[in-house]
Amino acid sequence: MADLILHNAMVLTMDSEYNFYEKGAVVIKGDRIVDVGESERITASYKAIEHINASGKLIMPGLINTHTHVPMTIFRGYADDLPLHEWLYDYIFPVESEFVTLENVKLGTKLAIAEMLRSGTTTFNDMYYYIDAIAEVVDRTGMRAVLSESVIDFPAPNSPTPEDGLRTAEKLINKWNQHPRITISVSAHAPYSCSAELIKSAKVLADKYSVPFNIHVAETRREFDAALEEFGFTPVGYLDNLGVLSDNVIAAHGVHLTPEDIQILAERGVAVAHNPECNMKLASGVAPIPELLAAGVNIGLGTDGVASNNDLDLFDEMNTAAILHKLNSNDPTVLDARTVVEIATIGGARALGMQNEIGSLEPGKKADMIILDLMQPHAHPLYNIYSLLVYSIKGADVESTIIDGKFVMRDRKLLFMDEDGLYEKIENVARQIREKSIVASDANLKKE
16 A cells, blocks of 8 residues: 555656656655556556546656755846856855845745745755755755755854854754755855865865765866966865865866866766856856766756856756757767756766665655646657757646655645745845845945
8 A cells, every 4th residue: 555656647767777658657655656667557556545647747756956055046136147256256245244144044945945846846955054944944845955054264144254154064964964855964165265274174074974065166267267376276176185075075067177177076976066057147168067977977957046047947957958068069969868857867866975865766765756747839749758858848847746755736836835925025135135235336336
């Protein structure tokens, strides 16, 4: 006796054999997948409390966003069309210092999770501030997340010193370590914003608890050149020289890499979180993803924060990733559709060290999956399921989302989140930010 059987659906497993069932079924009991296969066999072999005829639907693993800053949804559209350094130091860091509060972090996280659940993401990997507040929202909404308190060399919104940030991270690891859907990890912002000692201390803490370690790496040419000038190493070479690169490291961006850097990442088992839309929008460059894949580096897909993207839709990100690398390499065969779907699912799970739990639909794994409504004009005809997902399907086609064996969105209704009043509260925060920005701009004009 199972809890739920979804049958008569197309089922894409993303298992090691890439099994795809045109008329398949999934069996769920508790938080786990019991069986996956042909619908006729499944319905003859199992009984369940609830049977759902999912004809006209596609069931697939939930998407995994390997690099986000979810509370930054409150800054969506605040500072666009700027290069990274100016965007970060002249706009984002200043506005964060004033408006990243406990309450605003909760609001931004709710908005982000609503957006992700509606567009097919079931797990996200985040680095930001007030992680305990983010974890509380994740807990209530049924989402799965890897969360890290970001440490940086100057005072952060809830950490007066980097040492405070590290102490907070350790407390949170111990507080949430038994949660079925929340993993607390550790992060250092970047080599250019953290001292060598801080990076090493953060990595020691991650290793102590065997949790992931996140860091922005080689995002811009400016960062790459500055590292060569200051340290005598590329950003990757510098981190390797510090002894912090290993298989629990998730390097966000990895845009400006030498062949030697790629080899180092492969040899150390470092994963790279690829954020194509953010990298394009900030004109940071194009990450050498085909070369990284060829070298055996684990690649996950990320959106980054919406202040630099400006959305959290991984279906959109898949499409961009596939097309960008074809154009960049002048080769239409590069980053084929199946590879892109793999990066967004089981590839993301590998990047987070969670491939035995999530990322594919297989017996024994966590029941994290999405149900897509294929009764849409852009979903027909179907020749190749991977091509359909990457080049045609939209995040809005997600009808239902299951995480840990429970519906968290069903028939496009979020079950554990009340969206009433959320948008009004967000717009109120935006109004405050706009008013403050106008005052600051007027003050600068007077000085000039």
